[in-house]
Amino acid sequence: MQWQDVLADRTARLKASEIRELLKLLDRPDIISFAGGIPDARLFPDEAFRTAAAEALSAGSAAAALQYSISEGYRPLRDWIAAEMGRNGIDCDADNILITSGSQQALDYLGKLFLSPGDTALVGWPTYLGALGAFNAYEPVYDQLVVNGNQGAADYRARAEGHGGRVKFAYLSADFANPTGETVDLQGREALLDLARDLDIAIIEDAAYQALRYDGAEVPPILALDIARSGGIEHTRTLYCGSFSKTLAPGLRVGWVCGAREVIGRLVLMKQAADLHSATFNQIVTDRVARACFDAHVATIRAAYKARRDAMLAALARHMPGGVTWTRPEGGMFIWVTLPRGMDGATLLARAIEAERVAFVPGRAFYADGSNGNTLRLSFSCADAATIDEGIARLGRLIAHEAA
Incomplete structure (x- = not known):
């Protein structure tokens, strides 16, 4: 059976989610992951x-x-x-x-x-x-x-x-x-x-x-x-x-x-x-x-995620080299980082996992035309302050090395 011959044309537009693939890294204890934009399961109202x-x-x-x-x-x-x-x-x-x-x-x-x-x-x-x-x-x-x-x-x-x-x-x-x-x-x-x-x-x-x-x-x-x-x-x-x-x-x-x-x-x-x-x-x-x-639980997770957002913003300010910029969100789970021109987020991810054991989502996947490769998404929702600082320090060290 040649399945491709009977599939609808629209299936050519279906692509694997980079984020869903990166979520597999959460099971690896040696990887500090800022990739999955998921809630912290430890905060669920069990x-x-x-x-x-x-x-x-x-x-x-x-x-x-x-x-x-x-x-x-x-x-x-x-x-x-x-x-x-x-x-x-x-x-x-x-x-x-x-x-x-x-x-x-x-x-x-x-x-x-x-x-x-x-x-x-x-x-x-x-x-x-x-x-x-x-x-x-x-x-x-x-x-x-x-x-x-x-x-x-x-x-x-x-x-x-x-x-x-x-x-x-x-x-x-x-x-x-x-x-x-x-x-x-x-x-x-x-x-x-x-x-x-x-x-x-x-x-x-x-x-x-x-x-x-x-x-x-x-x-x-x-x-x-x-x-x-x-x-x-x-x-x-x-x-x-x-x-x-x-x-x-x-x-x-x-x-x-x-x-x-x-x-x-x-x-x-x-x-x-x-x-x-x-x-x-x-x-x-x-x-x-x-x-x-609902209200009490939302208040709890707001306090926890706010502290983690603040920790990541502080870590970015401490560890990122010149030429790197980032957003300063008032809420949510994400910070968007823009790398120096000419640096590619997907290439950086491969090096980050291999050399520094840290993960994120390359930014190109979020553009409908696949442009702006010098971007990446960081999620702070599932890491404590110490882990955030260590992970951002590793990432900043790698970016400085790649930009040199």
Whole structure:
């Protein structure tokens, strides 16, 4: 059987995730890894999950927890999410929410919903690698999303038409973005809404890290600003993708999409065709844990991650040679490093693992066009201060040697 002869053309765009491959290094005790942007498992609310799981499987609840459920998702969990969204200025109800298997599934559904081959998706330069992976299967053209610049709707429209399609959406993580850690300010969010209005396109707001703010003033979600402009969620063009992966635990794979009912209804049909519904048991357990300890647990992880961010910023200032720059995020899990011109992050990674036993993610993978090889992403979420200092010292020593 020559499988290549019968595969769809779109499979040529599917690529292995560099991050998923690098996660294998976490099992090697001799490697200091800043590669995986994952929560620290030592901070999971284990006891709350044990209690919730036992309650979900008790005599009066097990039948519901182990049975098929509706595609929209477990209603009490959607009610809790709607109330939480309201605290962030997003007035909605359970019917504006679809539960997905992590926000990654939401990105896949939205790519399928909007993109025909040759259509344009506006994304950051760089942007979340997982979003590119989700959208790639639907054969888009990528154009650079500039929220505070001179790019006008006419320019975007002309380039999209030149590729035989039209602009369909702008995708971004507005708070502590993966991979840069940067946040779009209020002016930038308003400018994006203006651009989306002029292009008549959707906005996909990836809010996976929104709860992880450590300092600085909070900025309203784009969907909240959209609601304020339009008069209600049913008139908005923004689709908000949320997740419990960075706040409670990623292994249960519980995320959601919030938006106008017209779009949510179409996504529900996709959910029915794809996997019927997300795991009922996981949703019930997540709902119980969220109601029991969400705010307290988020406060705990914020304090821990803030200390690690501060440790990494201090280590970078101590150990990096001249010509290296980095972002200073107000939250999230990542710091973005720009190397001297001519230095390649992938080449540096190979040398770093071999010579210094330290790992990171090369930056080129986060660019839709594979450019800007002199960048890399560091994650501080899973290392203590001493490990961070040692790892950054090793990396700084290597960069100085390679630049000499």
